[in-house]
Structures are given as C-alpha cells and as structure tokens.
Amino acid sequence: MKRIIIFCLALTLSSCSEIIDVDINTVESSLVIYGHLSSDVERQRIEISKSVAYLSTGENTTISSATVSVNDIYNYSFVDSLGYYLSDVAFGAEKDVDYTLKVNYDNQEYTATTTLADTTCITGGHLVKASLMGIGYYTPFLTSSGLKDEEYWYVYFTYEDSILLEGLSDVSIIQASTLIGSEPYDYVPFLDMTNVNAMFFAEEDREMVEKMFDSTSTTQPKFLATGDTIKISMCTITEGYYDFITVLNQSSGSSNPIFGSGAVFLPSNISNDAIGYFGSLNQKHIDIVVE
Amino acid sequence: MSLCAQSQNAYTIKGKITDQNGEAIAGANVSIEKTSKGTFTNSNGDYQLYLNQGDYTLAITSIGYESELKKIKLDKNLSVNISLKTKEQDLQEITITSKEKSRNVSSVQMSVNTISAEVISKMPQLMGEVDVIKVMQLMPGVNQSSEGSSGYSVRGGTTDQNLILLDGSNIYNPSHLLGFFSVFNNDVVDNVTMYRSGFPPEHGGRLSSVLEVQTNSECDEVISGNLGIGLISSRAMLNGSTKDKKFYWSVAGRRSYADLFLLLPTQYEMPSTYLYFYDFNAKAVYKPTDNDVISLGSYLGRDRLGMDLLNFAYGNSLVYSQWAHKFNNKLSSTLNVDWSKYSYTLESDMYIDKITWDSSISSPSASYKADYFINPNNKLTLGTKTFYHFLTPGDVDLYDGNSYTIENYNALELSIFAQDEHTFYNDITITGTLRYNIFSNKSESSPKTYNTLDYRLGAVFPLKADNSIKLNVERNNQFIQWANNSASGSPMNVWFAASSNIKPQVLYSYSVGYFQNLNNDMFELSGEIYYKDYHNVIDFADNANLFASDIQGEVRSGKGKGYGIELMAAKTSGKLTGFINYTFSHSEYTIEEINNGKTYLSPYDRPHAVNVSVNYELNKKWDFSLLWVYYTGAPASFPESTITINGEVYNVFYERNTYRYLDYHRLDLSVNFTPKPEKKRWRSEYNVSIYNVYNRKNTWMYGFNEGEVTNYYLFGIIPSFTYNLNF
16 A cells, blocks of 8 residues: 555656765675575576675676575575575475575575475465556456465565566565454455566557656566456565565665655575575465456 | 842832834834843833843844934832834844844844744745744754755754644644645735744743744734735735734735646646645734733634546634733733644545545643743743644545454643743753653553653753853653654644654753854844754654554654754844854654664754845835855765666665755746835835756756656756735
8 A cells, every 4th residue: 555655646746856966885795595495396496696785787796606405304506506505306384394594605695494384275266357547457356365464474476477577675564463344254365466577467558558658767667458467476475574575665666755765675584694585485476367 | 230139129110112203113122231131022012021120222123224222220219201203224133143133132032033924924935925833943053854845853853843824823844835835824914923942931832943923913003914926826914913912903814816827747737736825813802901902813724626427525623812911010920711623535436446534633621821020030931731632643444335444543742831931140041841741642552651751951051141151951751643754844744642652752952152242233143053863753763654554563662863053143133134154953763673773864964054134225116135155965865786676676675764855946037026116005015036046956856767857856847927016
C-alpha cells in the first residue's frame, strides 16, 4: 500500500530536480554474498561480488576466484559460471536439514546457514483485468491454503518464457500473520498492486503506457496479451530472509520527506562482516494463461 | 512602590481604555511601571488589577496609539478610564517579541513569543497565504522540518513534541495539503503564542513546546467580514457583535484549488486527479454578566487528495466550549470542555488492493483552572485537566468484505496542577509549578498505568527597569506520540500511547536568559541558553515499517540530549520594524538498537539558523516586507556504497544521519497596498509577494540512483497575488 501512495503522490506532486555534487565518504569494499537454495531439484546458484563506493561507476564487482560449497550430509561444490557460482550437481533443499554455505576468498572464510521453511499449497490462480486511468492492466490472483499461520513468510516470483520478470526490489512479499482476519482468509493477492514494476499492462495500451515511463529508467512496464502465459512461484521463506528482501524492497525508493528517511540498513546472515544473505525457498508453481 | 508588606491593604484598580471616539481598545497593555504587574484589556476595553496600597504609575500602550502614563494613589478601590490618542506617525507599531511589550523583561516567563494577526498579515506570502505556523517557524529555536512544511521542531525536539492548541483545544495534525498550509485560518486568528519552555501550568503532555492560537472574540460592527481571493485558495469570513457587545459570533471558511496549479505531469493525461482542502471555523462568545464569558467554537477541516481509484481524506474536527467566571477581585476560574479528533481514511478502489483504512485519535477532554490572588504579590493557580483518548490505529475493510482491526484501545490522561507565582524583594519573581499526571493505557495487549510528576521552576531577577536575567528548570512527560518518520506534514500520522512496552518520554530542561529593552522599549534584545536531557526518547528502528500493525514493535527508546543558544533583536515601533535572530541548536540520540548503539544526530539538529524580517511602512497605503531565512541543512543518511544482487544495484547505508542536506536559505519580498485605508467598510487590500526571490533550489529530498545524487526541490521563485476585501 505504501508504494501505491508514493506512486500517486509522485504523480500528483511532481517536484523539480537537479543532479548535484555531494561529498560522500569512500568506504572500504566489502564482500557481497547472495543466494538461496530452492526446494526444486536444480543447479543452485550463489553470487559473490564486492561492494563499491557510491560515487564510483563502472567497476566490475564480480568475484570469480572464490571457493564455494554448501554442506548438509553431503558436500556440494559450486563452480564459477559467468559471474555466478552454480552447484556442480542438481539438488533440491529438503525440510529439517541445515544447509551451511562456506565461501573462501582472499584467505578469509565466510559462512551462513539456512533451513527450508514449511510449505503451502496453491489451489488456483487467474488474471483479473482492470482499468486505471483508462489503461488496462492485469492482476494475477492466487488462492492457496495454509496461509493463516503467522509463521509463514512468502515471496513470489513471476516468470514469462522462463525469464524472471522482477528483481528482489520488486518482488511481492507477504507475512501471513498480517492477513489474519476475523473470517477465514484463504487467498493471497500475490502480486502486490502497489508495486508499479509488477503491474502487467494490457498490450493494446502499450503506446499510452510507454509515454508514462522514462525510457531510460530501470523501471519499465511489462505487457501481457491474450494467450500469453506467466508462471508464478510461491515460495515459503524464513523470517530472516523475508526481512532481507523487505529491506531490498524498501531500498528501491529514494528518500522522501513525506514518508520518512529512505535510508535502509541491510541485515546479513553471512559471517565475517560480509553483506548479503543465504536463504532457502520452498517453492510451488502455477502457470496462468491470459484469456 | 510595588513591594509592600503582605499585611498591607490591597485594592482593585479597574477601568476602560478607549480611543478618542470613545471606542473600546481591546488588547491594550496596562502595566504598572517598574514592576512586573500588568494586564491586557478585554474585548470591551476593560482592565482590572489587584495591588497593594501605594503610589503607582499606570502605563498604557496599544498598537497604533500614543502611550499614556498616569500616576495614581491607590488607597481605595479605584476606577480609572483612559483615552488614547491615535499615533499618526507610528500607526503600525508592531510587536514581535515577548508576550507583552515592556513585560518581556519583567515577566517571569521566558522562551515565549507572541505574534498578532496584524503582523502575520504583513509577512511575505507563499502562494497567496501567510501561514501562522510558518511565521512561528521564524522565531528563535524554532525550525521548519522541511521546505513548505507545517511541521516544526523546537529546540531540536520532534514535531510531535509540540502541543498545538486552537482556543485551548488540541489539534493533532496542523497540516493542510501535506504541510504547505496549516489548519489555522488567518481571518479568525487574533494572536499566536509559542512557549519553548516554562509552559503555563494547565498545559502538559508534550516535551518541546506549546503553541496557543487564539481566535477573535470581538468585533466593533454589528456585522462585518473579509473576503480573500488568492491564486491557490480563497476564503471568506463573517463576524459581528451586538451593540451592547454581549454577544459575538463569527464564521469563516477556506477552500483551496491547488490541484489546478501544481505542476502536474504533462506527458500523459491524469483524469480525476484532485488535491484540495477546506475548513470551517465558527465561534460564539456570550457575556451574560460582567463576570462571565461563555465561548463555544468549532473547527472542521478536511483534505482530500487522490486520483481516480485512490483517495485520501484526512483532517481535524474540534468542538470546544469555555466558561470564564470571575467570583471576585481575587478569584477567577475557567472551565473548558472540548472534543478533538484527527482521522484519516485511505481508500483504494483498485481491484486487488481494494481496501478502506480508517485511523483516528479522538479525545474528549475537560479542564478546570482557578486563579487566586492571595495578595498582589502572590498568585496561586490550581486546576485539573483530563483527556480520554480513543486510539484507532487501523480499521481495515478488504475488498472481499473481510475486515480486520489493529487493536483499538483507550487511554486516560489525567493531570492535577498547582502553580504559585510570588514576587519578592526588588521584583524578583519566582514561579513554581507541580503537575501530577496519571496516564493509563487500557489496551488488552499492553496495558499500563504511569504516575508521573512534572515540575517547572521559573525565576526573573530584574537588574534594572529595562533588563533582567531569567532562569527556568523543568521536567515534563509525554504519553502519546505519533508513528511518523515524515519530515513534512504526512497525513498518515498514527498516534500511539505509552504502554507496558513503551515508557513515557521524559525531558529535563534547563534555560537561562538575559533580556534587555532599549530606547523606551523600541528595541528588545534577548539571549537564551538551554540544555535538554531526554529519557525514554523514542525513535523508529532501522528499516521500520510504519504501516505495520504492531507499531510498538518498530519503536526503540533510549536517551537524547540537546543544547543551544538563541539570540534575538527586535525593533518594535516606528516606520521600520522587524527582527533578526540567530539560533545554534544541537540535538542527538543514543538508542541501543539503532545505529548499532552509536550516538547519532536527530534530524532536527540545526547548528546555525538565522531569520531576518523587516517591515517598512511608507505610509498608510503602502508597506513593504522582507524576509530572509537561513539554516544549516538537516542531517540525513547517504549511501556510502552500492552492491549488486541478481543484476540489480542497491545502495548501502552504514550509519544514521552522518551527512547533511544543502544549507537552506531564501529571500521573500512583499508589498501591501491599501488604496483607501481610512475606509472601515469595503476596504480593498492588495498583496504582491515573491517567495524565494533568488530562486534557491532548497532541498526537499535527495534521490540516490546509479552513483548520482539528485536534489529534489519543491519551490523555485514563486510570485503570488492576493486580493482582500474587508466589509
């Protein structure tokens, strides 16, 4: 809801702007480790990079000389693959197992542990077409079970033609306890309509919609036409991972005096002062066809 | 002189102050020279003082009139009526300093500023309006929280630490249009007083300041009015009084049309976009006897903003009543009963986010205060004030008909207070106040009752007739606060109460000041130093989600401190009037779970602030105003590095408020033209103002994206024109 408010106010209260020079301290670079294990059997992915000073641009931050492994009762080695580290074999994370990530880089060891969260079931899904300011848009809509337990935290990924449509700054996240109502609550509005990036506009309104967006912005509209298929992954995650993604969500906006400071402070579960998070996803999928 | 043994006889001196035509002069200052005694005339021009037997000199001053001195021998009850002559040369004598001319030195009260509606009307305008709160933001120690905002910080405190009162009743959110206007309509405002320390005994429950806005309660005509047409809003006011002046009434309203003029995006159509506010004031004053004044008033304001499928509506509602009764020359009392509510509604009609969110704080309250003059040198005030707060953080209706409620709860806030003001040898006056508070949070989840004590000790040590030193030591508690990180006037202020999880905030404050008047009070100088020690001060956790159902879970508490210097010089009479003030202010917090426990600057830390206001009255038709404002940029957190995850770049912040925005400054100019100032009826007034003359791009916020820093600013140079018709 916050984002929809910001979006509308931004439209209503456009202010002027200019790029300015500001002195910002150059801090020492930190190691950044991010990845999650999926319950789906697949080659799991970890990415490792370095932070760069805010005012520096164009630096290659990828780390390709680290040693990466994940241990449960087995030891899964990860190999460098164009800036990412992929497990050498496909495997899926399982319940009640502790997975420990170990990264060795520059004579330092970085570790983190994750455990797969419990899962829920998707019982159905469809797209609803509505109109905003005369522009058609689609809202994906899921029903599922098991949502009333406040121990559940969810993240939703959307794919079209196997391409992930949004980054972590855009994905929808829900804490089930916030949905508890006086009546049984058995659905999830899985794609948060407050998230502009996650809106699917109607293909027939492409021309009008594209006028609304700065073509150079990283935020670009997505379109759906009749017959298109999107895949939705509904992933149960741990509270810590939920908090991490929440902060990334918050950081996508800039500071705003109406809604307070834009400063966000990233949590991390990686040892040795590394930035990032090592989590796990208990995934369920559904394909939805635009009718 | 004024110092008399308490065993001496005491007598009343009373009378009426009028002009040459016999018209009553309200608000005239009647003081006893070389003492701290004094009072103001009421709407009938009546005054009354209670003094020991002796010889005195009455000094009567009033804006636009020649001052008058009159020697009296007080050995019995006296009635002294005085007629003042109109001041031809200095018609626009202006008071912008302490509460009463000449009493700014002798009164025990320090850290106080009063501004009349007349002064406010002369100030440069922003978009055709001079706002009461924005004028008060020019006082020493007071700072606007962000460009164009009605939010303000006093001595480094947060915006919710300010008690804001309209005719004595709480206003929970003073903002219209996201803070660009306040809820106070100049047409009905009589005067505004802000206390930065040493609050009057009947006020409490806030740490940093009390702002009292008094509306008009008098009128010379059976019916008269004012019509104002501006570029962004228009307003109308009617008031009147019966010929015997026993009954007064007023109604006033405003309606903005900002959405017609704001810079709406032009690259696409935005049907059904709206952004406006309206408000109404109504008041009736009845004086059935010479000893009774009964007032009844109300305020209703509402802002609406939104577009097509999303609507905000928010505002204050207020109903208040007061009965002031004078039992005899020694004893008087005031009974107040009122009800104040702030609420907002957020409605989204977008399919999947279809939701209605209602939030409010509603507080009926009652207070009773009695003033008793034990003798002319000793005044005792006793009273009580009670609020019963109904807090509704969120009633949420979802699109499918389901609903849920963030726990609604009630809280009782009861205070009993006593103050004694005693004048000793050499007019040394000491005021001591005790205020015992009971605050009871009656929620199911975190009930808690707190018993706390406020105390305030003030003293004035006159050095000579025109200079003095004042001291103030106090401890205050605050029991309700709002969940709002906003620096501006966000409509989504959720007030929440102290509970078993959140202790009341406590402030120990120490102030000392030097006050000097020069050239027969033409110039007023003051300097104050203060130190503030906060306990249980709250701030919001890193990455706090203020939309969360559990606001208390987002709150952290710890310690804070602030200190500063405030210097003020004012010229209060003559064709050229104005003031210049300088404030040094430091404010910091240390809260265990914020910023890794390291001390960090409050967003309201302002090392340097300067305000210069000049008004020049060329003649009765023309006057010119200049205003220059400067302050150090607000502390802010900047990202110091970026990381890349999944192809996206994120900013990384390390510490809170270690950087600052650009320094803020601007120059405003204003011209007022009254073609026929002698006309009482159908008098036209024109105002032309230029806000931000040199087009300074003062920061509203920074954006951080891809290694660049973008300065967003709201206002460049803004000319405005307003037409007023008084009838």
